[in-house]
Amino acid sequence: MRSGDVQLPLMRETRQRELSVLWDTMELMERFTFNPKEGIDNPAMVIADDTEHVSDPSLRVCVLKREEGETFGFNLRVERGRQGHVIRQLVSLGVAERSGLKDGDRLLEVNEMFVDNMGHMEVARRIQVCGSQLCFLVLDGQAYEKAVSEGRDLRELAKADRGEGWRPPRLCHITRDSSGLGLSIQPVEGEKGKFTVSKVNGGAAEKAGVKKGDRLVWINGAMASELTHSAISKMVKKCSDHMTVLVIDSESEKSYARRKMPILPAMADAESMPYRPRRLHLVIGAEVYGFLLKQEKAGAGRTGHIIREVDTGSPAELGGIKEGEVLLEVNGEPTESLGHDAVVNKIRQSGQKVTLTTMPPQGQEFYTKLGLSPLLFCVNVAPGCPVEKREIMMTLETTVPPVEPQEDVQINPNVRLCVLKKGSVGFGFHLGCVQQKPGTFISQVTAGGPGQCSGLLQGDVVVEVNGQNVEKESVEDVIFHVKRGGSSLSLLVVDQRGFEWLKKNGKPITVNQLATTSEVENKISKAAEPPTD
Incomplete structure (x- = not known):
């Protein structure tokens, strides 16, 4: 494990009077060292000259596009006494200023991802991995503070700017x-x-x-x-x-044209993309993580930090680390530009816990050919025991893309109450969710396990856990409800196609749609019996 310093930009304080109000500074003028000739920066996109559109007079869309060797030309700060991510120190006639950004603006969205509620480091990271072009949605400082004081929902304000019927690319x-x-x-x-x-x-x-x-x-x-x-x-x-x-879709394309915005890969749903980098969380054991890190050639003339010799039963194996994968980040900081010793030091300095982002080397080659940063498509994997033994695994992707039923077709939703008793493999299923979208689904069902025996199917949408509706809850909360039930579990589920149809037609999803009350109670009572295995 050998680590080093990533060029997450650190702000140079240039004016003494700002010291009293500065909490956290981040200079975004320095480039993230991706080489566009090797295909990491996003390809150039067509942008309009006029980058301002407002459904609310205070909202502004700013499109920033930099050339090779050029900086975005602004600093992003969190300041004492001010809420939000604050735009500061714009370079005169630089990329940011030309885009329409102004000193004191508050950043609401980066490439249509809402960031006002994110930590400063995470926002800076998202800006870095997007490559040479960004779309910002901002509010001027006065309007932002007024909206916050009035209790306005800034996320909904940003969403309204896109218009009805909008869907991402x-x-x-x-x-x-x-x-x-x-x-x-x-x-x-x-x-x-x-x-x-x-x-x-x-x-x-x-x-x-x-x-x-x-x-x-x-x-x-x-x-x-x-x-x-x-x-x-x-x-x-x-x-x-x-x-x-x-x-x-053609209607959403009109929304981008109306707002004079380019359509970028960084804005897209990417459910079918292969080689998604995994963000893994390791907890140290016996003062070691249990793997070796080597700096090796990783194809396409590149050098990468490669995972080797993962010890059986080690924290690395328990955390999901795999032999031969490329290490892309340590605690959210990219490693591509770092030397071997610097990467190792970063891991050692993490203490008892570390978060590593890894991906197969063929994945790095795949994204290089497309001209995209793989860090745009990270999947967060929950900590736990080895992947093949996990009772539930949280991911932020789906292996079964959501199905949209045709408008003129009657759907017969497959609503089921699946009752499970924990066995030697746990409940025998994995949970997943699509990033930035509500809802949890069954991403994997273990063959012969309690999940399969109860009738769970891959792709099922989870509606209720032990009688509690979880349609709008995060996957973390759903996992909590599952664990709280102990060794028995009842899940009300419906196939994805049926779920979409029921929601579209405003129909509730309840146990009344699947069986008589006595049948449901009988299922639940059996689940409450003590396990026999």
Whole structure:
């Protein structure tokens, strides 16, 4: 384990009078040392000259785009006596100032992710990993403080700016099957540089999340607006077994056009993306974590910090560390630009706990070819015993993309009350959630375990835990409810397609939809019996 210092920018205090009000400073003028020639920075996106749009007079959208070797030209601070993340020290005629940012602005969103309630270091990290282009939603200082004093919901204020019916773009990784990629791309008549995507029902593209009528924004790292239809057709034909596209529905595309915003991969839902980096939480045992860290060549002429010799039963194995993976972060700080000893020192200085972000080396090569930072797509894995023995695992991704039912089709929701008794493998299922979205689903069911025997299916949406509705609760809270029930558990679940249909039609999901009261009570009473194993 050898660690070092990441260039998370530290602010240089230039004015003595600011010392009394400065809590935490972070200079975002220094670049995150990703080399765009190696494909880490986001590809250039088309932006409009006028970057201001407001549904509320005080809200402003600011689009920042820097060239290689250029800084964003501002500092982000948390200041004593002021709430929020404060924009300070704009470079005259720099990227930030040209975008419309002003001294004292409060940062609400970074690439459409709400950050006002996040810690300062996490906000700075999100800015760094986004590459060469950012979209900020800001409020001027006076308007921000007035909104806070009035108790206004800033998240809802930001959401309202996007308009009704808005949905984020989607990054879809399509893996060719026996019938091909399952899509066709055609130019939109009368709209130069715009293309629509048609999918084959049940095909590879649909499985990856492509929907009928989607607009193509980006394909394998290249902006569709900068390509001809002929060039796109050649790209599709030349791809071997997979391709990655950024798509958006036509109504949401209008929302971006109205707000004069580019559509960036950093804004996208990325449920089908492979090689998601895992953020793992380790607790030290016997003064060691139980793995070796080596600096080795990791392909594409790159050098990486590689995990080696993971000891059986060690904190590293218990935390999910895998042999041969690349270490990307230590406690949220990127390691790419650090030497071996610096990385090791960072791990040692973490004390009894450390958070490591890792990914297979082929994943690093995959994201490099796309021109994206893999740190955009991190998955947080809850601490616990070895992955294969975990009773419940929290992730922030789904292996089963949500299914949107067709509007004109009657759905028969598969609502079930699944009653479980804890066995030798626990309850025998994993829980998952989609980042920034409410709701918890069954991400994995152990073969032959209590979960499978009770009727749980992968992809089921969890509606109730032991009779308590959890539709709007976080996955952490759902895990708490599960554990609180002891050795017995009842879950009211429904298939994803049925869940979407019921919600769309305003229908509640209750045990009354699945069985008589006596049948339900009988199931629950059996679950309350003491375990026999």
